[in-house]
């Protein structure tokens with residue numbers, strides 16, 4: 001099924017969970033447990049990240065296969081082209097197609113942080129818009145999506161310029177957008193409004209990132225440019241530094257109220273950045289379902 005069919009009118013908002021391939025045996029065991037618990041929530045789809053430069057090529061493929069073929073679940077693989085040439089790109093995407101994948105989120109990716117002296121492939125694409133054109137021409141029936149940044153991409157010249165490039169991604173074949181997370185919905189609402197104003201009319205699904213730990217929150221927000229508001233810092237300061245469970249519970253409470261507001265706004269879906277964990281997503285979704293919001 002093409003993922004965009006999920007967002008055609010007349011149904012409640014979709015639920016989806018982002019996963020990444022495990023890097024260690026222990027992480028793989030935890031990931032399996034998380035998948036089982038998240039599957040019990042009957043999400044509309046799972047997404048699977050792809051390490052730019054091909055670092056998780058095998059791991060991403062295996063995870064997509066496990067979910068799609070092994071468990072019969074709906075899967076949206078991401079594909080990051082950074083550092084890969086056309087031949088490798090075709091190889092990876094063809095291997096997904098052979099698993100029955102018919103939707104894919106195409107991103108550019110970034111230079112891998114853990115590979116010293118990395119040099120991009122000379123024929124690699126500089127931007128996701130070029131990758132979308134390429135994939136559209138090679139994989140006719142593949143439903144393609146793109147990444148969007150409510151607060152602007154970290155390297156963007158300006159938010160308006162970033163939005164123009166997002167529009168180019170849609171012109172070049174993106175039929176849906178999954179947004180990076182923000183801790184303040186005002187960014188997402190403003191982003192959607194600006195998208196509609198310049199004629200971006202595809203579904204835009206907000207990303208939701210519950211707080212798992214302060215360190216993780218700071219690190220990831222630093223990488224992707226999500227603002228940690230003073231209000232959020234003040235709430236975090238009410239939890240003792242060593243109270244890990246208390247912080248996760250606060251994260252669930254905050255993300256639940258964010259989701260409530262997003263749903264009241266009529267979003268087409270909620271996309272959870274799970275970090276391969278299930279507890280927070282479970283807590284949030286159970287609360288939203290108990291209020292009949294989902």
Ligand SMILES: Cc1cc2nc3c(=O)[nH]c(=O)nc-3n(C[C@H](O)[C@H](O)[C@H](O)COP(=O)(O)OP(=O)(O)OC[C@H]3O[C@@H](n4cnc5c(N)ncnc54)[C@H](O)[C@@H]3O)c2cc1C
Pocket residue numbers: 048049050051052078079080105106107108109110126127128129147148153154155156157161162165168169178179180
């Ligand atoms: C939902 C989601 C999923 C993601 N999944 C992954 C993943 O699986 N693996 C991974 O490695 N990374 C992933 N990322 C991160 C992403 O790869 C990085 O944010 C990357 O820096 C940008 O990717 P992009 O596709 O948005 O790039 P682009 O759209 O190419 O944008 C990158 C920058 O270039 C500018 N730009 C865009 N087009 C042009 C153009 N034609 N000319 C000049 N400038 C331009 C933009 O304003 C932006 O600043 C994901 C991000 C999101 C939001």
